[in-house]
Amino acid sequence: MRLIAIIDKELKQLIRDPKTIVMVLLMPIFLTILFGYGYSGRSKFPVAILNEDRGGCGYELVRKLINSEDFDVEYYVRTFDEGVELVKEGDVYATLVIPSDFTECLLVGKSTYVQVIYDASSPTVAQSIMQLVGVIVLKYQEWASSRFGTFSIKPTFYSVYGPTVTRIENFMPPLMGTLLQLVPTSLISVSICRERERGTFEQFIMTPVSHFEVILGKFVAYFVATISDAVLTIATAAILFNVQFRGSLLAILLLSSIFLASSLALGLLLSVLSKNQLQAYQASIFVFVPAMLFSGMFVPVRLLSNVAEVIAYAMPIYYYIDAYKAVAMKGLPLSVVTSDVVVIVAFTAAFFLASMRMLKLRVE
Amino acid sequence: MFAVEARGLTKRFGEFTAVDHIDLLVESGRIFGLLGPNGAGKTTTIRMITGLLKPTEGYVRVYGMDVLKNRRSVLRMIGYMPQRSSLYDDLTVEENLYLYTMLYDFSRQEAKRRTEELLKEFFLDKFRDRLVGNLSGGMKRRLALAITLVHDPKLLILDEPTVGVDPPLRRQFWERFRQLVSKGKTILVTTHYMDEAENCDEIALISHGRMIASGTPEAIKRRAFGGELIEVLLDREPPCDPPEFAKIISVNGRKVRLLVDDYGGRSAQLMDFLRERGFKILEMRPVRVSLEDAFIRLMGERS
Known part of the structure; x- marks a missing residue:
């Protein structure tokens, strides 16, 4: 079958092109690491302290926390409510509360406690914090009990539901958006003009291939090759940065493939419209910049100027990021983002049909 | 019915007219050569005939079918070899052939069989797993020719098939062309090698996008000089006045070149004429005019 022959040919060429390896395999890993460190900022957990x-003795414990390698004390608060608020806002992962009778209890050899107000919306982070606080408190207890006699300090926990995203997770939507826009679009955007430039197109289009077969054949091959971008990005983020995905991985992948398809269809259209490879590259970058800026990655779309807002709505990436946040970060089912999905699919269909129409099976 | 019928074929690129009202009639079962220097408009003409380029004016029919309107059926009748190597450098010899057989709707099994057949026929068997990018120029051309034959087309359109090919392989190519024609195929070939063109059944000379002459190589030569050339070696310097049926082209000592309308008919007459005047003819032979001579003369006439 002609279509299968074209897909087979494209895949062989993709595999043999070193550029593909760089774009498809190294790029996601590299960008994930870049974004990961960039967005997470530091490896310490930001916390607040409420020292009543x-x-x-309380001061001594605070010093231990300041000097610890795991915590970054960002705020000192005065009231319990302030401490709760900071966690709820997502400014810190936890607030540590040292009770007002802390020193008193220790000096008389009475048991006391340290309270941790933590964000329960990201269980892994919460767990690490609980463990780390436990370790520090235990060490402190050993040191203090050797001086003041036997007693115990018990950490107690108070859970608060913070914003659904944590700082580290925050980099995922822009990262996925960037990768699934940049890599497929720029990779496929040269596919047709390269054939024109190398002269291979002249022979290829003398066979009875149809517009549909040329476009779909390239589309399918590049889809197969670039889907690993999504998989690799998710894997790298999960392994290196311990990013949590609240939605089902299947739903996230499905959503990402739909967006990937729209990027490929857009790239094909650029390839059909460009005269040569250089022009195609430039066009894909030209499309990429507004996609980066106005998609709500960095600035919420509501805060943009009217013009920028219109541009944002005219690009599939906006809908993808919106849907990704809902599915991957809030754990909502795909059905909730149906409207986003419909818009992305409509964009894909439009790009696809336009490239089929604009494709000329001639040499001029 | 003509294999190729092109009428009033014209292509303008902006102000520039690359091909200017060319008519071409290629009869079935022949080798038709499109001849001309680089930049004469050969490739543009060929691309219009294959339907790869839309003519500004005129039309092309292949076996009676319009190449643009009946694209699909026409494509199956044409085997095309572009001037520039158009093979996939990053695929192997076998993969290139297999791809093209598949593109012409062969079943997987048939495609495999056809690929094997062509690999053997073109002595590419040993290089089947080599990437085309690593092949020599001659081998690339051989593979390109094999690809044009994948779907057993009636008409082969070959654009400068022997450029960059060494002389032994060039001869092989032309032998194969002859063989293909004897099997009923028609070949339309462009070249700027004049010696090659002598092998064509019919040629069309083009220059600056215009057709200068067409016909069999012999007819074209005759037209270029208005007859045939005879070279005579005499025993002494010749007289000034020639017979009324011949024209002196050049005198080089005792060697004289004369132009006559027909060598066969006039040679005896010329002998008589010279003997009557007391000359001894040491040697007399028809001059083999090359197409190149004819072409240069025809070009000169126009400018």
């Missing part, structure tokens, strides 16, 4: 104790 006026004695030296």
Whole structure:
């Protein structure tokens, strides 16, 4: 079958092109690491401290926290509510509360406690914080009990539901959006003009291939090759940065493939319209910049100027990021983002049909 | 019915007229050569005939069918070899052939069989797993020719098939062309090698996008000089006045070149004429005019 022959040919060429390896395999890993460190900022957990104790023992514990390698004390708060608020806003992962009778209890050898207000919406982070606080408190207890006699300090926990996203997870939507826009579009955008430039098109189009077969054949081959972008990005983020996905991986992949398809269809259209490879590259970058800026990755679309907002709505990436946040970060089912999906599919169909129409099976 | 019928074929690129009202009639079962220097408009003409380029004026029919309107059926009748190598450098010899057989709707099995057949026929069997990018120029051309034959087309359109090919292989190519024609195929071939063109049944000379002459190589030569050339070696310097049926082209000592309308008919007459005047004819032979001579003369006439 002609279509299968074309797909087979494209895949062989893709595999043999070193550029593909760089774009499809290295790019997702590289960008994930870049975004990961860029967005997470530091490896320490930002925390706040509420020290109600006026004695030296509470201060001693605070010093231990400041010097720890795991925590970054960002705020000192005065009230319990402030501490809760910071966690709820997502400014810190936890607030540590040292009770007012902390020193008093220790000095008389009475058991006391340290309270941790933590964000329960990201279980892994919460768990790590609980463990780390436990370790510090335990060490402190050993040190203190050797001086003041036997007693115990018990960490207690108070859960708060913070924003659904944590800082580290925040980099995922822009990262997925960037990768699934940039890589497929730029890779496929040269596919037709390269054939024209190398002269292979002249022979190819003397066979009875149809417009549909040429476009669909390339589309399918590049889809197969670039789907690994989504998989690799998710894997790298999960392994290196411990990113949590609340929605089902299948739903996330499905959503990402739909967006990937729209990027490929757009790239094909650019390839059909461009005269040569250079022009095609430039066109894909030209499309990519507004996609980056106005898609809600960096600035919420509501805060953009009217013009920028219109541009944002005219690009599939906006709908993808919106849907990704809902599915991957809030754990909502795909049915909730049906309207986003419909828009992305409509864009894909439009790009696809336009490229079929604009494709000329001639040499001029 | 003509294999190719092109009428009033014209292509303008903006101000520039690449091909200017060319008529071409290629009879079935022949080798038709399109001849001309580089930049004469050969490739543009060929591309219009294959339907790859839309003519500004005029039309092309292949076996009676319009190449643009009946594209699909026409494509199956044409085997086309572009001037520039148009093979996939990053696929192997076998993969290139297999791809093209598949593109012409062969079943998987048939495609495999056809690929094997062509690999053997063109002595490419040993290089089947080599990437085309690593092949020599001659081998690339051989593979390109094999690809044009994948679907057993009636008409082969070959654009400068022997450019960059060494002389032994060029001869092989032309032998194969002859063989293909004897099997009933028609070949339309462009070249700027004049010696090659002598092998064509019919040729058309084009220059600056215009047709200068067409016909069999012999007819074209005759037209270029208005007859045939005879070279005579005499025993002494010749007289000034020639017979009324011949024209002196050149005198080089005792060697004289004369132009006559027909060598066969006039040679005896010329002998008589010279003997009557007391000359001894040491040697007399028809001059083999090359197409190149004819072409240069015809070009000169126009400018």
